[in-house]
Amino acid sequence: MAQPLSKITPSRVFVHATLLGYLLLAMAPILLVFMNSFKERTAIFDDPLAWPTPETFSLVGYHKVLGRSEVWLYFGNSFTVTVASLFFILLFGAMAAWALTEYKFQGSRWLKLFFAFGIMVPIRLGTVSILQTMVSLGLVNTLTALVLVYVAQGLPLAIMILSEFMGQVPSELKDAARCDGIDEFRIFFQVVVPLIRPAIATVAVFTMVPIWNDLWFPLILAPSEKTQTITLGIQQFVGQYATDWNAVLAALALAIIPVVVLYALFSRQLIRGITAGAVK
Amino acid sequence: MKQGFSWRVLVFITPALLVYAVFSALPLLDTLRLGLYSTDENGLRSFSGLANYATILHDPQWSASFWNAMLNNLKFFGIHMLVQNPIGLLLAALLSLRKVRFATFYRTVFFLPTLLSVVIVGFVWQLILSPLWGVSERLLGWVGLESWFAPWLGLESSALTTLSLMSVWQFVGMPMMLIYAAMIAIPEDVIEAAVVEGASPWRIFYEIRLPLILPTLGLVTILTFVANFNAFDLIYTVKGGLAGPNYSTDILGTLFYRTFFGYQSQVASPTMGAAVATLMFLVILLGVGFYFLLVQRRLQRFAL
Numbered sequence: 001m002a003q004p005l006s007k008i009t010p011s012r013v014f015v016h017a018t019l020l021g022y023l024l025l026a027m028a029p030i031l032l033v034f035m036n037s038f039k040e041r042t043a044i045f046d047d048p049l050a051w052p053t054p055e056t057f058s059l060v061g062y063h064k065v066l067g068r069s070e071v072w073l074y075f076g077n078s079f080t081v082t083v084a085s086l087f088f089i090l091l092f093g094a095m096a097a098w099a100l101t102e103y104k105f106q107g108s109r110w111l112k113l114f115f116a117f118g119i120m121v122p123i124r125l126g127t128v129s130i131l132q133t134m135v136s137l138g139l140v141n142t143l144t145a146l147v148l149v150y151v152a153q154g155l156p157l158a159i160m161i162l163s164e165f166m167g168q169v170p171s172e173l174k175d176a177a178r179c180d181g182i183d184e185f186r187i188f189f190q191v192v193v194p195l196i197r198p199a200i201a202t203v204a205v206f207t208m209v210p211i212w213n214d215l216w217f218p219l220i221l222a223p224s225e226k227t228q229t230i231t232l233g234i235q236q237f238v239g240q241y242a243t244d245w246n247a248v249l250a251a252l253a254l255a256i257i258p259v260v261v262l263y264a265l266f267s268r269q270l271i272r273g274i275t276a277g278a279v280k
Numbered sequence: 281m282k283q284g285f286s287w288r289v290l291v292f293i294t295p296a297l298l299v300y301a302v303f304s305a306l307p308l309l310d311t312l313r314l315g316l317y318s319t320d321e322n323g324l325r326s327f328s329g330l331a332n333y334a335t336i337l338h339d340p341q342w343s344a345s346f347w348n349a350m351l352n353n354l355k356f357f358g359i360h361m362l363v364q365n366p367i368g369l370l371l372a373a374l375l376s377l378r379k380v381r382f383a384t385f386y387r388t389v390f391f392l393p394t395l396l397s398v399v400i401v402g403f404v405w406q407l408i409l410s411p412l413w414g415v416s417e418r419l420l421g422w423v424g425l426e427s428w429f430a431p432w433l434g435l436e437s438s439a440l441t442t443l444s445l446m447s448v449w450q451f452v453g454m455p456m457m458l459i460y461a462a463m464i465a466i467p468e469d470v471i472e473a474a475v476v477e478g479a480s481p482w483r484i485f486y487e488i489r490l491p492l493i494l495p496t497l498g499l500v501t502i503l504t505f506v507a508n509f510n511a512f513d514l515i516y517t518v519k520g521g522l523a524g525p526n527y528s529t530d531i532l533g534t535l536f537y538r539t540f541f542g543y544q545s546q547v548a549s550p551t552m553g554a555a556v557a558t559l560m561f562l563v564i565l566l567g568v569g570f571y572f573l574l575v576q577r578r579l580q581r582f583a584l
């Protein structure tokens with residue numbers, strides 16, 4: 001295959017035409033929202049496919065959305081819930097993965113199977129009972145309820161991926177530490193965890209997305225004005241202001257930005273996470 | 281590997297086990313149990329055996345909406361299998377060809393919609409397809425197909441297909457990435473040998489790469505299945521809890537929500553909801569079991 005890159009062959013044309021065509025299809029809807037979110041109302045309707053010009057440029061939608069204090073509250077709620085859930089998923093997940101890969105004990109195979117079950121079966125099916133539990137614990141309409149559910153939801157996959165990486169930590173390192181009489185807890189936190197930091201980052205990015213984007217549990221467990229997450233907030237906001245196109249487009253654009261920024265920063269980690277799971 | 285059980289193991293495993301058991305595993309079991317109870321007008325709960333299931337499957341009104349949701353869900357899944365996964369396969373095959381320029385860039389962009397919230401994707405497409413805005417009408421006009429335009433999301437005949445395609449647009453990155461990972465894992469010398477023998481790219485794809493990635497295609501199928509039979513957000517966002525027009529976009533997820541939580545005129549019933557969730561659980565379990573017991577085993581034997 002020593003063809004020079006510049007050589008134009010029918011198959012090369014097909015490859016690039018297909019990829020470019022799909023690129024357009026994947027990006028156009030998002031671009032369209034961004035483009036029009038910076039235009040004034042008449043321009044949005046007169047020529048939706050045009051870029052904003054100095055005459056049509058307007059930030060009125062953004063003013064409307066960002067001027068509402070709830071939007072900041074919703075962002076804050078989403079942020080709190082996501083960060084807290086991630087912290088506990090990674091901490092508890094790494095600890096459990098370590099216990100399951102490092103120590104042989106009775107029933108460890110069953111425990112692995114028990115956790116693995118959660119990867120395939122959606123936690124959503126247990127909602128009826130989860131809501132009852134939260135009611136009896138007095139946790140309805142609190143962010144704690146969401147964190148607890150997301151930690152339970154994220155643990156199975158985290159444990160599976162982290163176990164995979166912990167199995168690869170050379171036993172010489174651990175044995176050397178043990179010979180020096182270092183405690184098991186310090187071996188875990190000071191030897192093993194730093195070694196698998198890349199894997200932890202991968203799991204973090206991978207678990208973050210479904211938590212940030214979830215609509216179901218915020219809708220059922222924490223729909224109050226004070227505890228709404230940004231996904232639920234957008235859902236209600238856009239539903240209510242469906243006729244105010246400036247506000248709707250700005251709200252959508254604002255909701256897209258954090259995800260795009262996150263993806264730009266962590267796409268390598270994310271892709272590694274998917275491929276690590278797939279090759280297995 | 282350290283032998284023996286110690287209190288340290290307990291410390292390491294207890295937090296994860298506790299949270300997972302209390303908020304995931306036990307609720308699931310408890311839901312299966314709750315499906316066997318019924319609630320009367322005063323909110324009193326009593327054991328009623330399989331009465332809820334008898335109602336769902338035999339009461340004319342209930343069974344009509346249950347089978348309607350089931351059939352719609354199968355269509356939803358069918359469209360993903362027919363459109364999403366072949367497109368994912370095509371894109372992955374093209375991206376994993378050697379010497380395709382900008383492959384990383386393409387891969388990154390194709391995956392982006394997958395990360396957006398389903399709520400956002402639903403609204404974005406709702407705007408684009410809206411007859412009020414006229415973007416799609418205008419675009420069709422550019423290629424002379426203006427007359428094809430219709431309010432697809434509002435018609436009983438096309439709403440479900442349109443929603444499925446919106447979901448396909450969003451999630452195509454997932455099969456693409458999984459298949460891509462499998463394709464670049466194929467040893468280089470296998471392909472090299474075929475190239476030396478003078479095999480065409482198409483033959484290499486059909487006779488070498490495709491058979492070697494069959495296990496991944498199996499995995500993609502079961503992941504699509506679980507995701508589709510658990511879907512809810514998109515329909516709820518675009519069509520609301522009533523999954524209109526006239527329940528033509530109702531799937532198991534929205535039926536579950538209405539039954540359990542109530543919606544407008546429909547009275548909420550946790551026990552009935554639990555029964556619907558149990559049926560969903562059985563469907564998913566059936567799919568997953570079928571995959572693990574039959575498909576995965578056979579595919580792996582074939583791949584080796």
